[in-house]
Amino acid sequence: MIYSKAGPLLVAINPFKDIQQYGIEYITAYRQKLVDSPHVYATADAAYNTLMRDEENQSIILSGESGAGKTEVAKRVMQYLVSVGGDRNGVQSQVWQTNCILESFGNAKTSINYNSSRFGKLIKIDFSEAGIISGATIQTFLLEKSRVFQLVQGERSYHIFYQLCSGAPSEIRDKLQLKKAKNYYDLNQSNCLTIHETDDADGFHKLMEALYSLKISKEDQEHIFTMIAAILWLGNISFQVLDNENHIEVVDDEAIKNAASLLGCDASDLMLALSTHKIQVGQNKVVKRSALQQAIGARDALAKLIYSLKKNGFEELCINYANERLQQHFIRHLFKLEQKEYELDGIDFIKVDFVDNQECLDLFEKKPFGLMSLLDEESKVPKAINLTFANKKLPLVEKPVGLMSLLDEESKVPNATDLTFANKLRQHLSSNSCFRGVKGGAFGVLHSVGEVLYDTNGFLEKNRDPLHAETIQLLKLCKGQLPRAFASKLGSQSHNQSVASEFKGQLFKLVQQLETTTPHFIRCIKPNSKKVPGLYENEAVLEQLRSCGVLELVKIARSGYPTRLSHQEFTRRYGFLFPEDFTCQDPFTTSVAILQQFDILPEMYQVGYKRLYFRAFQVST
Numbered sequence: 001m002i003y004s005k006a007g008p009l010l011v012a013i014n015p016f017k018d019i020q021q022y023g024i025e026y027i028t029a030y031r032q033k034l035v036d037s038p039h040v041y042a043t044a045d046a047a048y049n050t051l052m053r054d055e056e057n058q059s060i061i062l063s064g065e066s067g068a069g070k071t072e073v074a075k076r077v078m079q080y081l082v083s084v085g086g087d088r089n090g091v092q093s094q095v096w097q098t099n100c101i102l103e104s105f106g107n108a109k110t111s112i113n114y115n116s117s118r119f120g121k122l123i124k125i126d127f128s129e130a131g132i133i134s135g136a137t138i139q140t141f142l143l144e145k146s147r148v149f150q151l152v153q154g155e156r157s158y159h160i161f162y163q164l165c166s167g168a169p170s171e172i173r174d175k176l177q178l179k180k181a182k183n184y185y186d187l188n189q190s191n192c193l194t195i196h197e198t199d200d201a202d203g204f205h206k207l208m209e210a211l212y213s214l215k216i217s218k219e220d221q222e223h224i225f226t227m228i229a230a231i232l233w234l235g236n237i238s239f240q241v242l243d244n245e246n247h248i249e250v251v252d253d254e255a256i257k258n259a260a261s262l263l264g265c266d267a268s269d270l271m272l273a274l275s276t277h278k279i280q281v282g283q284n285k286v287v288k289r290s291a292l293q294q295a296i297g298a299r300d301a302l303a304k305l306i307y308s309l310k311k312n313g314f315e316e317l318c319i320n321y322a323n324e325r326l327q328q329h330f331i332r333h334l335f336k337l338e339q340k341e342y343e344l345d346g347i348d349f350i351k352v353d354f355v356d357n358q359e360c361l362d363l364f365e366k367k368p369f370g371l372m373s374l375l376d377e378e379s380k381v382p383k384a385i386n387l388t389f390a391n392k393k394l395p396l397v398e399k400p401v402g403l404m405s406l407l408d409e410e411s412k413v414p415n416a417t418d419l420t421f422a423n424k425l426r427q428h429l430s431s432n433s434c435f436r437g438v439k440g441g442a443f444g445v446l447h448s449v450g451e452v453l454y455d456t457n458g459f460l461e462k463n464r465d466p467l468h469a470e471t472i473q474l475l476k477l478c479k480g481q482l483p484r485a486f487a488s489k490l491g492s493q494s495h496n497q498s499v500a501s502e503f504k505g506q507l508f509k510l511v512q513q514l515e516t517t518t519p520h521f522i523r524c525i526k527p528n529s530k531k532v533p534g535l536y537e538n539e540a541v542l543e544q545l546r547s548c549g550v551l552e553l554v555k556i557a558r559s560g561y562p563t564r565l566s567h568q569e570f571t572r573r574y575g576f577l578f579p580e581d582f583t584c585q586d587p588f589t590t591s592v593a594i595l596q597q598f599d600i601l602p603e604m605y606q607v608g609y610k611r612l613y614f615r616a617f618q619v620s621t
């Protein structure tokens with residue numbers, strides 16, 4: 001029995017095996033209310049019924065650690081809705097196929113989950129008035145881009161790279177100059193090329209089927225695979241250091257040739273874009289040879305750009321911040337609004353203390369000195385210019401190589417470093433109890449799920465996510481259709497916004513959308529870290545239950561009144577049980593009068609100004 005309820009929340013334990021509790025028989029049983037034990041189908045049914053009855057948007061929010069079973073549960077929700085709602089337009093199959101594509105491009109093997117989604121997903125399903133599925137939209141956000149070129153030992157990059165290398169037919173292999181996965185640095189660096197019991201070639205065939213069934217043309221498919229191959233070759237490009245200032249030139253080998261030909265540009269142009277950068281000196285732009293780290297940065301930025309199409313960065317912090325935001329949504333609905341409603345409606349209740357993550361959220365969002373604002377501020381600060389020379393103040397405006405032009409140049413090199421950023425955090429955030437101080441270049445945050453240490457190394461740069469003008473220029477000139485599309489998309493985007501504020505904007509939009517819905521929450525729990533059935537690690541499970549407030553929810557559910565109906569609603573539903581000559585205009589008096597006809601113990605309900613409140617299982621809703 002993997003499902004249980006904590007008040008309105010469904011708790012789902014990952015069984016790590018097929019539990020044979022799904023399929024049409026179970027769906028029918030839950031639809032016809034022949035069973036009432038907790039199940040993902042029961043949650044989906046409640047959402048569907050409320051949608052149809054109240055004509056209000058519904059949301060089902062799945063949360064839990066990586067590998068806890070969110071993706072699997074989401075599939076079951078979809079299965080139920082399709083089966084109950086009917087699906088005349090083949091939406092389900094399209095969503096399945098889209099999921100297959102998203103998994104190829106957005107899932108990877110991590111040390112925790114062999115098929116971990118490295119992005120957030122919002123699936124919107126539209127229903128007609130008759131309750132039939134009429135369409136669906138899948139929105140994705142915050143892909144972990146750095147996985148394309150940087151891997152932890154034992155983990156893999158996105159499935160698509162391995163699938164393409166092992167499954168592509170010879171005609172595509174030749175066209176893309178493809179080799180086996182082991183030949184690419186992006187893939188072989190972590191000593192993990194295969195996944196136990198997973199056939200990448202088969203994955204590629206399934207991907208092709210999905211692409212065809214969604215009517216992605218053969219040409220478009222080829223364009224996409226060409227970019228994937230280009231990224232692999234980009235990762236193999238190496239640099240030779242020329243002098244003791246670490247200046248480099250690109251090694252002229254098959255990697256640069258193949259990457260350039262796949263992108264559709266001259267190898268010499270790609271070499272130039274990767275090995276030099278332009279700086280502004282006065283009115284002029286001067287080309288400078290890049291140092292090794294700059295060149296590696298430019299190469300990896302290009303790979304990231306091609307793979308993700310969108311900007312993002314310093315993924316851990318952003319993902320954890322997003323989880324805190326969603327946790328606040330959960331707390332607001334299940335604790336704060338719940339108890340507030342009792343208060344406003346004049347109901348006696350025992351207040352349940354709960355762990356609020358508002359303090360942690362403030363650490364991120366508070367203005368002007370929250371983590372996100374400080375990060376933004378530091379990412380913008382230009383280099384402070386030393387205006388004194390030999391103890392004399394220099395005039396601020398003079399020519400030709402005057403201070404202003406130097407200032408101009410220097411301003412492009414921000415002075416704020418990851419270390420000054422860490423110090424700013426210490427200075428402004430120490431009074432927040434969720435801030436756990438700065439140690440060296442790292443700082444600690446007490447999240448809902450425990451303390452996390454963040455290394456500030458590279459933070460500011462990732463937040464700025466600079467796009468080298470040369471890279472965009474290079475893409476513009478490429479013959480390939482996709483590189484040019486990327487360039488024009490990037491050219492039309494505003495580059496003023498930092499990654500942090502863009503992400504915060506996305507997150508607020510998501511929560512705003514969720515606020516217009518009636519929420520249903522499912523918490524997925526991982527019973528053990530070994531991914532095996534039948535093993536229950538008590539401490540780890542308890543920790544997951546604690547961190548999301550499940551225990552407090554049980555208390556609220558026990559002491560609270562989960563069923564509530566407005567006086568009008570109650571009168572409308574149960575008024576027919578009353579003698580016909582009963583005429584009373586006032587819904588409050590009417591509903592109380594009706595209620596008194598029933599045999600309900602007084603401690604089982606309370607009468608509020610606006611609503612009637614019942615303990616669990618007293619009336620049917």
Ligand SMILES: Nc1ncnc2c1ncn2[C@@H]1O[C@H](COP(=O)(O)OP(=O)(O)OP(=O)(O)O)[C@@H](O)[C@H]1O
Pocket residue numbers: 014015016017018019064065066067068069070071072073113115116117118524
């Ligand atoms: N209800 C279930 N029945 C059987 N196996 C399951 C179930 N839920 C999860 N699993 C197993 O656990 C694995 C991990 O689950 P899943 O990918 O859904 O986790 P997740 O929470 O979406 O992880 P991530 O956040 O890393 O994407 C699945 O591949 C599957 O093997």
